Amino acid sequence: MGIVFALSAKGLIPTRPLYLSPSISAKARYYTSRSPTKGPPTLPPKQPHNVHRRSLFGATQPNHQSSFLNDDDGTLKPGQRIAVVPGGIHSKKSSLKTTKKPQGSSDRPFIDRIQIKTRGGSGGKGCISFHRLGSYKKRPCGGHGGKGGNVYLVTDPTLSSLKMEKHHYTGRDGGRGGTNAKQGKNGADVFVRVPCGVVVRRVLDWEEIEDIYDGVAGEEGEPDTEFQSLTFEDDNSDDFDDDGEEMEEVDTEFEGQSSDEDSSDEFDDDGEEVELETDFEAQTFEESSSDDDDDYFGHRSTVVNGKYEENIDNDATIEVQEEDGFDAEYERMQSLKRQRKRRRKPRGTPSNYDDVVDQEVRGEDGMFHWSAPEMTDGNDQLAATAYSGQPMRKTVFLADLDQPHTSLLVAEGGKPGVGNQAYANRPYFSSMESNAAKKSIPGMGETAYLELELKLIADVGLVGFPNAGKSSLLSAMSRARPKIASYPFTTLHPLVGSIQYRDGYQVVMADVPGLIDGAAEGRGRGIEFLRHIERTKALVYMVDAAGVDGRDPVNDLKILGKELREYGSSGIFGENEIRGEGEYEEEMRRRRREIMNRPSLILANKMDLIPDIDAGLGRREELLFQLGLAAEEVGIFCEHDDIQAISAGVTGEGLRGLSKRLRQVVKQMG
Numbered sequence: 001m002g003i004v005f006a007l008s009a010k011g012l013i014p015t016r017p018l019y020l021s022p023s024i025s026a027k028a029r030y031y032t033s034r035s036p037t038k039g040p041p042t043l044p045p046k047q048p049h050n051v052h053r054r055s056l057f058g059a060t061q062p063n064h065q066s067s068f069l070n071d072d073d074g075t076l077k078p079g080q081r082i083a084v085v086p087g088g089i090h091s092k093k094s095s096l097k098t099t100k101k102p103q104g105s106s107d108r109p110f111i112d113r114i115q116i117k118t119r120g121g122s123g124g125k126g127c128i129s130f131h132r133l134g135s136y137k138k139r140p141c142g143g144h145g146g147k148g149g150n151v152y153l154v155t156d157p158t159l160s161s162l163k164m165e166k167h168h169y170t171g172r173d174g175g176r177g178g179t180n181a182k183q184g185k186n187g188a189d190v191f192v193r194v195p196c197g198v199v200v201r202r203v204l205d206w207e208e209i210e211d212i213y214d215g216v217a218g219e220e221g222e223p224d225t226e227f228q229s230l231t232f233e234d235d236n237s238d239d240f241d242d243d244g245e246e247m248e249e250v251d252t253e254f255e256g257q258s259s260d261e262d263s264s265d266e267f268d269d270d271g272e273e274v275e276l277e278t279d280f281e282a283q284t285f286e287e288s289s290s291d292d293d294d295d296y297f298g299h300r301s302t303v304v305n306g307k308y309e310e311n312i313d314n315d316a317t318i319e320v321q322e323e324d325g326f327d328a329e330y331e332r333m334q335s336l337k338r339q340r341k342r343r344r345k346p347r348g349t350p351s352n353y354d355d356v357v358d359q360e361v362r363g364e365d366g367m368f369h370w371s372a373p374e375m376t377d378g379n380d381q382l383a384a385t386a387y388s389g390q391p392m393r394k395t396v397f398l399a400d401l402d403q404p405h406t407s408l409l410v411a412e413g414g415k416p417g418v419g420n421q422a423y424a425n426r427p428y429f430s431s432m433e434s435n436a437a438k439k440s441i442p443g444m445g446e447t448a449y450l451e452l453e454l455k456l457i458a459d460v461g462l463v464g465f466p467n468a469g470k471s472s473l474l475s476a477m478s479r480a481r482p483k484i485a486s487y488p489f490t491t492l493h494p495l496v497g498s499i500q501y502r503d504g505y506q507v508v509m510a511d512v513p514g515l516i517d518g519a520a521e522g523r524g525r526g527i528e529f530l531r532h533i534e535r536t537k538a539l540v541y542m543v544d545a546a547g548v549d550g551r552d553p554v555n556d557l558k559i560l561g562k563e564l565r566e567y568g569s570s571g572i573f574g575e576n577e578i579r580g581e582g583e584y585e586e587e588m589r590r591r592r593r594e595i596m597n598r599p600s601l602i603l604a605n606k607m608d609l610i611p612d613i614d615a616g617l618g619r620r621e622e623l624l625f626q627l628g629l630a631a632e633e634v635g636i637f638c639e640h641d642d643i644q645a646i647s648a649g650v651t652g653e654g655l656r657g658l659s660k661r662l663r664q665v666v667k668q669m670g
Ligand SMILES: Nc1nc2c(ncn2[C@@H]2O[C@H](COP(=O)(O)OP(=O)(O)OP(=O)(O)O)[C@@H](O)[C@H]2O)c(=O)[nH]1
Pocket: 464, 465, 466, 467, 468, 469, 470, 471, 472, 473, 483, 484, 485, 486, 487, 488, 489, 490, 491, 492, 513, 514, 605, 606, 607, 608, 609, 646, 647, 648, 649, 650, 651
């Protein structure tokens, strides 16, 4: 109970006491304070929006003094509305003019080669449970686990660099199976966004390289004993003690058979697998004669456990065959696991192991050095020596993601674990079977180390010496805003812009950082980015006709032609080498070799600095003529009309004609 004050024009006046619960809203209070004689409340007149505003939270903030909202005596008039708005000051940001940073400068990182690790999620575990009630009592009802999530690469046309959020991507694990045959939830897939034009390669791990090596050794019939002995090292009987006597019996039987030629004929009926096995046996047996034989057989029996046992009529194997379910599968997985473990390169490997493998690996095509050292002074020799200490990798080509919104499955999620409901329909389950699900291990997700290489997709590539005006041209013809400045190497990484035509046609042009003399040997940084012009349909050579930096345009063109020819012909410049074998790599090498056969335009820029009146038109024509001769000399594939005089940065002279011609050339090239 208390005295209620009503707000009125006269200020706060006491009215009759009312019992007000705190839950009564402010609106209710307003009505209760009104005199009943005045009739039903009417809506107050609409106030203009520019009423005084005060922050709702203003009074609680230390630096905000509360104040009355209305002008006169600090009281609210009946029907008066005030606007109470949440706090917050008017953002200054929105009033500031946002300026876009120029592209191509160092503050925007551009990454065109990266290695990432992807792993599919693990499968969920299967559940082991039994019905407790009713006629189903004691029947297995454990649900299977969920599948592990996959990892996909998806091309996103809005991206232009391989700057990734993370270097490791893992699919979500599958959920566990539940009781009452509830299946676990499938793990969510992970989509890794990459820009268009990414070439995806998978980096092989040591085991795979060794497998290749094995294959090579087998084909050539010159198995390397050292390698083999190291691979099968530690295959001693300790590991196989668990396998019990049966194994040993099998082994001895096998040994007997394999050493006896007649008995090996028995295997022929069983088809290819057996033949392969006998080959393998013959090979290992020959080599192992000098070594401890038992080691090899121990290894042999585990590797082809299942297959092998199927092929021999032996009491021991029949017993094993009976299992024919998860137990056998479990044993096989365990043995594979053990085998994998052993096959990993052991620590402290003898140096000759490395030597042997390295030589072989180096001898093959496509082997390459991973992280390249900084090329400081452009000395090829130095770079080569620095490389030699790097670990070797081998990659296989997976895909060239050049279309937008395409996805590529790179790491598959693991298979789900099996719940014991798999045995629910059996009339009788042995203890072995009912426990089989316990042993069913959910599959691990696939792991893939990927090497991603970005090759910009452009129709036209711009090459030229630093400061020639390449960025100015791109800026003048497209909506790209590269950094333009009067010092060399303003542009630090390639970027693309598209020339838009009225009818909607587009020509995409790539601005590549300036090339310099000796670029093919690694001088400067331009050569690093030349791979971005590999996909282009036409090339544009740009020279500074006025020779602002004291350069000679004709000589510049000769150097450019020479560097590009060298780049194309050998294509092996450390980092820029096209690595690996396969159709794709071959195609890329072919394309690079033909880089000089691409239709080219030669632009003499900064023509505004060559006055027509003083020196006359003759000087310009003379220059264009000389450029034509130089192009012919170095073998640039260029028509007479395609040597043009322009002024990209100042008057814009010749740009209209240039854009028309570019369109024609690109169209011709399909
Ligand atoms: N007079 C004149 N100057 C130009 C013209 N085009 C470009 N420039 C100037 O030349 C300088 C270099 O221009 P950029 O476009 O940055 O040259 P770039 O080839 O991109 O140079 P890098 O990025 O270093 O390889 C700038 O100062 C431009 O203003 C032109 O047509 N006439």
